[in-house]
Amino acid sequence: xxxxxxxxxxxxxxxxxxxxxxxxxxxxxxxxxxxxxxxxxxxxxxxxxxxxxxxxxxxxxxxxxxxxxxxxxxxxxxxxxxxxxxxxxxxxxxxxxxxxxxxxxxxxxxxxxxxxxxxxxxxxxxxxxxxxxxxxxxxxxxxxxxxxxxxxxxxxxxxxxxxxxxxxxxxxxxxxxxxxxxxxxxxxxxxxxxxxxxxxxxxxxxxxxxxxxxxxxxxxxxxxxxxxxxxxxxxxxxxxxxxx
Amino acid sequence: xxxxxxxxxxxxxxxxxxxxxxxxxxxxxxxxxxxxxxxxxxxxxxxxxxxxxxxxxxxxxxxxxxxxxxxxxxxxxxxxxxxxxxxxxxxxxxxxxxxxxxxxxxxxxxxxxxxxxxxxxxxxxxxxxxxxxxxxxxxxxxxxxxxxxxxxxxxxxxxxxxxxxxxxxxxxxxxxxxxxxxxxxxxxxxxxxxxxxxxxxxxxxxxxxxxxxxxxxxxxxxxxxxxxxxxxxxxxxxxxxxxx
DNA sequence: AACTAACCTTGATTTGAATCAACGAGTATT
DNA sequence: AATACTCGTTGATTCAAATCAAGGTTAGTT
Numbered sequence: 001x002x003x004x005x006x007x008x009x010x011x012x013x014x015x016x017x018x019x020x021x022x023x024x025x026x027x028x029x030x031x032x033x034x035x036x037x038x039x040x041x042x043x044x045x046x047x048x049x050x051x052x053x054x055x056x057x058x059x060x061x062x063x064x065x066x067x068x069x070x071x072x073x074x075x076x077x078x079x080x081x082x083x084x085x086x087x088x089x090x091x092x093x094x095x096x097x098x099x100x101x102x103x104x105x106x107x108x109x110x111x112x113x114x115x116x117x118x119x120x121x122x123x124x125x126x127x128x129x130x131x132x133x134x135x136x137x138x139x140x141x142x143x144x145x146x147x148x149x150x151x152x153x154x155x156x157x158x159x160x161x162x163x164x165x166x167x168x169x170x171x172x173x174x175x176x177x178x179x180x181x182x183x184x185x186x187x188x189x190x191x192x193x194x195x196x197x198x199x200x201x202x203x204x205x206x207x208x209x210x211x212x213x214x215x216x217x218x219x220x221x222x223x224x225x226x227x228x229x230x231x232x233x234x235x236x237x238x239x240x241x242x243x244x
Numbered sequence: 245x246x247x248x249x250x251x252x253x254x255x256x257x258x259x260x261x262x263x264x265x266x267x268x269x270x271x272x273x274x275x276x277x278x279x280x281x282x283x284x285x286x287x288x289x290x291x292x293x294x295x296x297x298x299x300x301x302x303x304x305x306x307x308x309x310x311x312x313x314x315x316x317x318x319x320x321x322x323x324x325x326x327x328x329x330x331x332x333x334x335x336x337x338x339x340x341x342x343x344x345x346x347x348x349x350x351x352x353x354x355x356x357x358x359x360x361x362x363x364x365x366x367x368x369x370x371x372x373x374x375x376x377x378x379x380x381x382x383x384x385x386x387x388x389x390x391x392x393x394x395x396x397x398x399x400x401x402x403x404x405x406x407x408x409x410x411x412x413x414x415x416x417x418x419x420x421x422x423x424x425x426x427x428x429x430x431x432x433x434x435x436x437x438x439x440x441x442x443x444x445x446x447x448x449x450x451x452x453x454x455x456x457x458x459x460x461x462x463x464x465x466x467x468x469x470x471x472x473x474x475x476x477x478x479x480x481x482x483x484x485x486x487x488x
Numbered sequence: 489a490a491c492t493a494a495c496c497t498t499g500a501t502t503t504g505a506a507t508c509a510a511c512g513a514g515t516a517t518t
Numbered sequence: 519a520a521t522a523c524t525c526g527t528t529g530a531t532t533c534a535a536a537t538c539a540a541g542g543t544t545a546g547t548t
Contacts, residue, residue: 130374131328137381
């Protein structure tokens with residue numbers, strides 16, 4: 001791994017506050033690899049061997065048997081995946097494939113576990129990362145169980161647009177459909193439905209023209225849709241905190 | 245909290261390996277409370293204030309707006325809940341209510357965070373607990389996205405029966421239905437469908453008469469259905485492990 | 489024991505979503 | 519430039535699930 005690759009991932013919440021020495025250990029053991037689009041990086045049911053970090057490109061996490069598979073997540077640059085499997089030293093529950101030309105940093109699972117025991121700050125960061133991942137999974141569950149497909153789409157658009165009105169498409173629509181738990185056909189129909197609620201779609205050009213109308217349709221819920229700010233530990237203590 | 249209440253939760257993976265002193269701190273700060281059935285213990289969107297441990301009874305984790313809610317999990321004795329919210333010092337994503345007469349141990353969030361920084365073994369246990377919870381949530385997602393309601397029911401039955409053929413019902417069928425992501429009506433129909441696949445249902449008496457037939461229908465997948473063994477850290481090292 | 493109130497089941501209907509099938513648009517290839 | 523291919527859209531149909539609407543059972547109460 002080259003020095004500037006290392007400094008790039010140093011900014012990650014997972015590594016930001018750890019000791020220089022711990023980081024050096026991880027970087028030394030790890031390596032960076034480039035992959036074209038469409039490469040399977042890990043396969044569900046295999047033993048966890050590396051912590052993966054996406055430094056460039058896009059990775060799809062998916063699961064299921066051939067022909068009957070579903071997208072569970074998209075990992076964008078400066079995201080990590082399968083930390084939980086690495087820590088528990090168990091098999092992957094998800095597969096991963098590149099869906100763009102990507103750069104991936106891989107760190108041997110054993111080194112991660114070792115570093116965790118040697119650096120309390122690293123372990124703390126791991127706790128926060130896992131807690132965040134867990135909470136995101138709960139959000140996904142609520143999203144799936146409480147909303148229709150088109151509602152999920154509408155809320156996804158609001159999140160993706162941020163403050164602006166353009167909705168950048170991070171991947172093929174078929175992948176987005178699977179991520180949202182619907183078929184490509186129904187995603188199309190979903191976009192069609194949303195035309196009546198302040199949305200204009202033309203190919204991969206997606207725009208929100210009447211945000212209030214879309215919000216009225218989507219009924220966004222911060223407990224489902226709001227990305228969580230990454231938390232440093234200890235979290236801001238209350239004004240009147242007891243000391244042990 | 246009485247001494248034997250304390251010793252009861254000492255056996256939990258979360259506390260099993262922590263220092264005596266840490267455990268004493270937590271026990272001193274915590275308290276035990278008894279609740280009748282039907283009491284709301286926590287409410288989504290509130291600030292996380294206590295780590296909860298169910299020592300007796302049954303707790304339903306649910307979410308959603310009045311009238312449109314869904315059950316996310318059932319917590320049985322010697323289970324904990326909302327650890328992630330406590331650690332991140334954020335709001336609950338789920339509500340909790342007793343659905344049986346229950347005994348709950350509550351430990352102030354601040355004490356948990358404090359104990360974590362003072363006892364590496366406790367932090368390690370937390371990492372394992374979070375990783376396990378995260379993986380379970382991923383399993384739930386796969387279960388929902390890859391299977392029909394009746395398939396989820398069939399696999400739930402196999403898991404609930406264990407080695408035997410009786411399928412104990414831990415809760416009302418309406419709650420089970422919600423947990424499995426279906427309506428009570430469709431749960432009934434699901435049981436009806438499974439009569440053709442080796443299942444006999446009469447009220448709350450549920451029995452598997454032809455396990456092979458049910459398995460053929462359910463097509464269980466260890467990556468979805470298998471409970472994870474709780475992992476101590478470090479996980480079993482390979483035969484040739486480097487020492488730092 | 490009779491009454492009440494949940495809970496569960498069953499049937500009919502509607503709605504949401506998946507599937508099947510055809511076509512059009514865009515991209516890459518020859 | 520023509521071709522082949524993938525991707526996305528649209529329509530028709532089928533299927534799964536939710537909803538609406540009765541009944542029936544059970545448990546808890548008076």
